[in-house]
Amino acid sequence: MQQHTRTGTPHRAPVHPGPARRGARRLAGAAVAIAATVGLTLLGGPGAHAADNPYERGPAPTTSSIEALRGPYAVSETSVSSLAVTGFGGGTIYYPTSTGDGTFGAVAVSPGYTGTQSSIAWLGPRLASQGFVVFTIDTLTTLDQPDSRGRQLLAALDYLTERSSVRGRIDASRLGVMGHSMGGGGSLEAAKSRPSLQAAIPLTPWNLDKTWPEITTPTLIFGADGDTIAPVASHAEPFYTTLPSSLDRAYLELNNATHFTPNSSNTTIAKYSISWLKRFIDNDTRYEQFLCPLPRPSLTIDEYRGNCPHTS
Template identity: 85%
Template sequence: MQQHPRSTTASAAPGPARGAGRRGTRRFAGAAAAIAAAVALSTLTGPGARAADNPYERGPAPTTASIEASRGPYSVSETSVSSLAVSGFGGGTIYYPTSTADGTFGAVAVSPGYTGTQSSIAWLGPRLASQGFVVFTIDTLTTLDQPDSRGRQLLAALDYLTTRSSVRGRVDSTRLGVMGHSMGGGGSLEAAKSRPSLQAAIPLTPWNLDKSWPEVTTPTLIVGADGDSIAPVSSHAEPFYGSLRSSLDRAYLELNGASHFTPNSSNTTIAKYSVSWLKRFIDNDTRYEQFLCPLPSPSLTIEEYRGNCPHTS
C-alpha cells in the first residue's frame, strides 16, 4: 500500500511587514503546486500505475531468489474435495492464497500420471499457490485413465473450481491453466486442444500416443527429462514441442540428470520455469519475461531449452 506523507505544520517566521504576505502566499502556492505535481507523478509511476496497466499483476517484483524459493510471498491455505462431492474427476486438494486483499487469482489444475494419485504431484500445490495462484491437484477417476480422459478431468476440475468450489470467489475464471505429469502431461495437451481459452499449459515429462498438436493455441511449456526411459524425449516431449505451431508462444525445457519421475518431488528448476510461465501467460505479467527470454542456457540442471522470444501473448 502506498504511504501518504504525514502532514506537518511550520511556524511562520517574522518578516517585512509590507508586501511579505502576498509574496509569501505566492511562494506557498507555488510550493504546493510543485508538491501536488510530484505526488501525481509518483502515483503515475508507482505500483498503482502498474496495477492499472495490468490488473492481474500479483505480488512483488520477482527475483531469481524469489522464484526459486520453496515458498513465495503469499501464505497458503488448503481444502480437500471429496470424490463423492464432484463428478467428472476424482476429487483433490485446492491450495490458495489465504489473503483476499489482492482480489482474485488465476488458477491451475494439475493431474498425476498413470497409476499415480494427487500425492505424487502435491508439492506443486503450495509452491505455486504461494506465488499467487489457486492450484487444484486432482485425483483421477481411476489410476489407469488414459491421457484423453485425464484431459477431460482437468477441465471438469477447473469447472468445479470456478463454479461450485468453496473458493470460487477467489478465482478469476478467465485466467486458467493446466499441468500434468506423464499421462497427466499428455492430458494437459488434450485439455488445451479441447479448450483454447486456457491461458497456459505445462506438460511434465508427458506421455501420449498422439504425437502431433498443431491445434493447440494455448501458450505451452513442455518439460522433458534427459534420462526418461518411460516417455523418452525423442518420442514424446520433443515431437510434441516440434508439432506445436511455430507462431505459438511455446518452450521446451529438458532437465539434465533427470528421470521420468523427477516431477514427482520438489524440483527448483521445474518450479522456477513453471512459475515464470504461469505468471507470464495466466497473469500476463511481463515482469517474469526476464526469466524466459533470452532463452536459458544449458546448466547443471538444464540439458536444453528451446523457445521463441520475445513472447507475444
C-alpha cells in the same frame, strides 16, 4: 508482435498567429504534455504502477523469489471428496489466504499413470504461494489414459470456478493446466479441447498422439534426458516441435533427470513453471526476464528451446 501504424497530417500553409493565439497554443501544448506524461505512465513508462496490469499479483520477482520453496502469499488448503464431484476424482485445493489482492488465476494439475495427487502435491503450496489457486486432482482411476485425464482436468477447473468453496477467489478467465506423464499428455488434450486456457505445462508427458498443431494455448513442455518411460525423442520433443511455430511455446529438457523427477520438489521445474504461469495467466511481463533470452544449458537444464520475445 505489436504493429505500429504511421499517421500523417495534411500539409497546410504556415500561419503566423498573433499574441493571443500564441498564448492559447502554449496552454494547449502544456495540456498535451501533461496528457502525454499521464499516458506514458498508464502504458508502463516512468511512474507506472502495478495496477496498470490488473492481474499482477505479488512483489516484483527476483531469481531468489521464484526459486524459493514458498512465495509471498500464505497458503490455505481444502480437501475435495470424490463423492462431492463428477468427472474427476476429487483432490486438494491450495489457495492464497489473503483476499486483499482480489481474484487469482487458477491451475489444475493431474498425476500420471498409476499415480495419485500425492505424487504432484508439492506443486500445490509452491505455486499457490506465488499467487495462484492450485487444484491437485485425483483421477477417476489410476489407469486413465491422456484423453480422459484431459477431460478430468477441465472438469476440475469447472468445479473450481463454479462450485468450489473458493470460487469467489478465482478469475474464471485466467486458467491453466499442468500434468505429469499421462497427466502431461492430458494437459495437451485439455488445451486442444479448450483454447481459452491461458497456459499449459506438460511434465515429462506421455501420449500416443504425437502432433499438436491445433493448440493455441501458450505451452511449456518439460522433458527429462534420462526418461526411459516417455523418452523425449518420441514424446516431449515431437510434442513441442509440432506445436504451431507462431505459438508462445518452450521446451525445457531437465539435465540428469528421469521420468519421475516431477514427482519430487524441484527448483528448476518450479522456477520456470511459475514464470510461465505468471507470464501467460497473469499477463505479467515482469517474469519475461526469466524466459527471454532463452535460458542456457546448466547443471539442471540440458536444453532449452522456445520463441522470444513472447507475443501474448
